[in-house]
């Protein structure tokens with residue numbers, strides 16, 4: 051099935067055009083920062099009220115964002131935002147301005163306030179992020195199901211004030227934003243007890259709930275921006291009017307090896323969710339380091355999905371919920387044998403959902419959803435959703451593809467049934 055996102059080619063043409071002037075990394079940076087500047091202005095998140103009409107105007111918006119909240123200071127960091135060390139010529143600026151202004155209806159970069167389109171635009175613009183780090187956005191309809199399988203039961207168990215979740219390969223934050231929305235409205239869906247929190251309190255609580263880490267400094271910065279932009283938009287305010295104490299807990303680090311990153315300290319999350327990279331690491335030294343750190347799962351030319359699975363389990367509290375959309379290659383190839391027969395059986399597997407037949411934009415690799423609780427297996431039931439056939443054609447709206455709809459319906463039906471059984475059992479215990 052075709053895995054090239056439909057708009058990728060026009061984004062790549064734009065980058066090529068600008069790259070002749072400033073080089074590839076700065077071209078991606080200029081192209082994306084221009085979309086961020088439009089986003090900030092269009093949604094009233096910054097003081098500037100005019101759409102950026104020059105490279106200097108883009109830089110001014112970034113400068114303002116960097117000062118608007120401590121979590122956004124990275125907008126001034128040339129490592130994350132290489133445009134600071136590469137001035138743009140007029141021809142390149144004209145191409146960029148036309149792309150985002152004239153083509154806004156098509157490219158949609160700055161439109162959605164929670165930045166889903168900005169995240170997708172970064173993936174489409176940056177070949178390096180796609181090829182070297184496997185950036186591949188998790189569509190919101192998948193993120194939502196992953197969270198229903200993990201964050202929802204975790205929140206039911208420990209309460210919305212206490213629950214903590216992390217995505218240790220969070221990219222630009224698609225899963226984080228879905229988790230933020232989930233955490234913010236949890237009590238409004240009639241769950242839990244006590245008074246409904248006010249809008250401010252629910253935003254602050256949602257920001258405290260979600261955490262993320264990514265190797266890519268710009269993706270991590272964008273995830274922070276999206277969390278704060280969404281918070282400000284809900285309050286109809288600018289980002290600099292948010293309390294500076296409100297967090298955007300997203301760090302830039304190599305999650306597999308950064309032992310000193312506080313967000314990656316083991317055993318602190320009730321819920322760990324991810325769509326980790328499936329690639330193998332090209333650099334032999336890095337591969338050796340990861341193999342040494344994860345000897346139980348990383349053998350031969352292992353794909354990163356396996357050490358990421360072990361990392362995700364290690365981040366959870368005992369009994370914590372872990373849900374991952376991952377490559378199913380380990381189920382079919384030799385490198386997965388030990389993983390399947392020795393490693394996974396140590397944990398309480400809840401769900402195996404075959405998503406290999408579903409059309410997931412950008413995901414050329416066949417996938418599976420695995421859900422575990424981090425504790426020894428309890429009972430002998432694992433719920434499986436088995437694939438029968440793939441999508442007959444590429445669906446116009448992938449969220450409503452025949453295969454995905456059937457999967458989502460089957461899972462939600464079972465979840466509802468489980469909730470009902472639990473409620474009836476509780477009622478019987480009380481009576």
Ligand SMILES: C[S@@+](CC[C@H](N)C(=O)[O-])C[C@H]1O[C@@H](n2cnc3c(N)ncnc32)[C@H](O)[C@@H]1O
Nearest residue numbers: 183185186187188219220221224225265304305
């Ligand atoms: C499939 S994407 C994840 C998408 C994201 N979960 C979302 O919600 O859209 C994989 C991500 O893993 C990141 N990554 C790759 N290797 C990593 C590592 N060693 N540590 C942390 N992040 C890594 C990439 O930068 C990329 O953003």
